[in-house]
Amino acid sequence: MKMKHKRKVDTVALAFVAPALLLYVLFVILPTVSSFYYSLTSWDGISPIIHFIGLANYREIFTSARFGNALINTVILTVFISVFENALALILALAVDNVHWGKNVFRSVLYLPVLISGIVSGFIWKIMYNYNFGAINSFLKNVGLGNYTQDWLGNTKITLIMIGVVLVWKGAGYYMIIYLAGLQSVSTDVIEAAQIDGAGPAQRFRHITLPLISGTFTINFTLSLINGLKVFDQISVMTDGGPGFTSETIVYLLYKVGFNEGRQGFGTAVGVVLLFIIIVLNTLQQKFLRSREVQI
């Protein structure tokens, strides 16, 4: 009797979670789990017959030059975005936190780009980058720097960086809000104590503020890395992965092979590799956070 009682299912809890659980399992977990199966097939996305081909897709991923290229592009774009987004967000947060007038107004204005969709932000910048009619070249000509005008998205050496700039502009405000919350949690007592002990602003930042917001930094950096890996809309509207393959990232490759080239089995395998990368990044973050906690 006692055993039975112990194993009793909490029916109330079950009833409360049932709708969410059902939809989550059906439309997130099931497609995720089955994507492992599809990644082992040559499925084209349309035909009802699906051929099992074992690890052939994965073999192709790790030997094809196209995936290698996409991987390098993804690393460049993601690292660029994460480094500059976080540096900018931290600087902005420090500035907004210390400004004497209009703190809330500055915070709101710097957050505005976050509200804009990926497609719209990509379009606006695409026009600003335009060689003949873009705002940037037009501005450079007006201030006498005509020599620096160029085809910003067409120059294959800088295409990825130019896309990265859009993402940094659009994302910095988001991370700034998280840094601001982190900065506000640093107790003023500690800062004042250091001030009395004769620590200057730079020393206070380096030895008090920075260590205390290192947790926030780890979280923000991981978040921006993972978001950087998933960039899609801007690439789609600005370059479509081009010129050639210069801005084709893993996610864009996945999309193109799946929908334009009818190879959804292969595309799904690329997705599985992406998931693996995200899990590794997340695990590293957890480890790093924990080791930091011990130090403090």
Added chain:
Amino acid sequence: MKAVKKPTARDFILFVLLIFISLLFLYPILFALQSAFKSNGEILKNPIALPTTFYVQNFKDLFEQSDFFTAIVHSVCLTVVSELLIILIVPMAAYAIDRRPGRFTGLLYTFFLAGMMVPFHLYMFPLFKEMKFFHIFGTMAGPVVSYIAGSVSFGTLLYCSFLKTVPLEIEEAAKIDGCTPFMTFWRVTFPLLGPCTGSMVILNGLGIWNDYLMPYLVLPSGKAKTITVEIASFVGQYTARWDIVFAGTIISIVPALIIFIMFQKYFVKGITAGGAKG
């Protein structure tokens, strides 16, 4: 309370610097706004000049030459219907997880949060196949169910962290008064979750409003889909009519802007709660 201190020279420099940075941040948005009120010729001739007249032909052309009205209706419907259902489903699940601790709910918490790692791009191909099986591919129901399912992870995180700050006493009193758990939740606890619901609806709703890939791929082709999808298709189609695209851009940004100005504090709360736990 901070002591009121006299502004120093450093304060002035920082203030001026922030104004300059803010203007740089605002510029692309202002550029879109001014271009929406310029004719195509004006945009091409001098992209950085301000419009000389209040020119609204772009907006007229936008609605005459495309089915942009349908796109607006679709965007509004998808966002509103999804959010209503999310609020009906997700807080209840989080409530059970937080208030009825046990092995089942503990496992469920981990199970739900694990979904935050899964990128949509990974499972979209099998998802669409599944939608076809349920006959919801090519209908509004397709994106709606996926948006709800996709919101469970972040929603659980957000509501569970907020529920810890809601005192138990009132719920216990309601229980003693004979309220069923269902009624206790909707009548007593849910109203106390207002700020959290605000954050959830605003952050999640913005994501749906701005989403591109799902409506683009799931909604039936040959008709207008959503605002974002229409803008993306204009970029390809009307390569010579930037003025029209800019008009669409402004229509896409303005509602988000209004919501942001009205409910700013919910944005901040939701972002920090999401960031605190990663």
